[in-house]
Amino acid sequence: MEINKIILRHVKMDLLTPFTTSIGTEYDKDFILVEVQSKSGQSGWGESVSIKEPIYNEETVETNWHMMRDHLIPLLRKTEIMHPNDVSQHFLPIRRNYNAKAAIEGAIWDLYAKENNISLSKALGGVKEKIEVGVSVGIKQSQYEMLRQIESYLGEGYKRIKVKIKPGWDIEIIKAIRKEFPEIALMADANCAYNLDDISHLQALDEYSLTMIEQPLDCDDIVDHAILQSHLKTPICLDESIHTVEDARKAIELGSCKVINLKIGRVGGLSESLKIHDLCKSHSIPMWCGGMLEAGIGRAHNIAITSLSNFSIPGDTAPSSHYWSEDLIAPEITMEDGYIHVPNSAGIGFEPNLDKINNIMVTTQPFTI
């Protein structure tokens, strides 16, 4: 692959509705869009999924810009890229900074798929023509508001409801949801809000047949999660704790989880995502694709990875209109009867809307390679 230019663009969009979790409330979202241009005249696109504050992981929009500008892009000047799998190898000297690495690597995967005139899904080994869609529901002001919100999402066709929980907003809300919706696929995400002193408290959730509880304990823990799992019937799903295929291997061996939420950004890109996919598949650990309130480009990458066979549970891959008054791709991502169609045109299958991107741009910088 002959890459001769990379353009970074920082853009910002308001969320249609604020999103509250145990770690904070997001009102808007900043994105770094990565455009990788090749000598052939084609462009590949990636999106950094970091948020402004280092509250989900240690990365922010600012640290991602710095890492890309001062460390990751310079590394690409020194080497040949034969295949997108090479990119994560070139980035190995740089510790962590997974979201930053993934945004560049994702753009190179899109370019690779376009140069080979295949969809990103096909380039990754995807097998599904459409994917099942779930929705992540933030913490609300009242039980009533929560129940009405869920009713409306079920009406839109979502195939799985995930609700955010935290101490003080957990057992009672789950009980109320189960009472009104006894049959739905329901799960809870704690974003690290508990510790081992809460074992008996969390055991109370076992009554409500949740499909899983996501990341109840610390963001870097896999040891206490194994202890907690041995006391819970509800399967534990890990999100924050899994950054690499090695993390996944250790968590599976320890029994720290029975399900894995994969976020392409959190694991440093699509190549590592494929390794985690294959490992989980060989251990019969089901997966689903998590979300980071992505705009269209990040969302398109999530759809492509979800088309792989071991993504057997609906993910947090809601359509564009769930988040944005206008997304920055054309066409926008739409859902029908709880499914999103996996595009089969070349690359990510959606065109960046450059007029829209220019309108909401905070800053941009080009780099020659």
Ligand SMILES: O=C(O)CCC(=O)c1ccccc1C(=O)O
């Ligand atoms: O993009 C979505 O709809 C999922 C939103 C979500 O749950 C989330 C959003 C931001 C940070 C962390 C998480 C999470 O899965 O823990």
Ligand SMILES: [Mg+2]
């Ligand atoms: Mg989560």
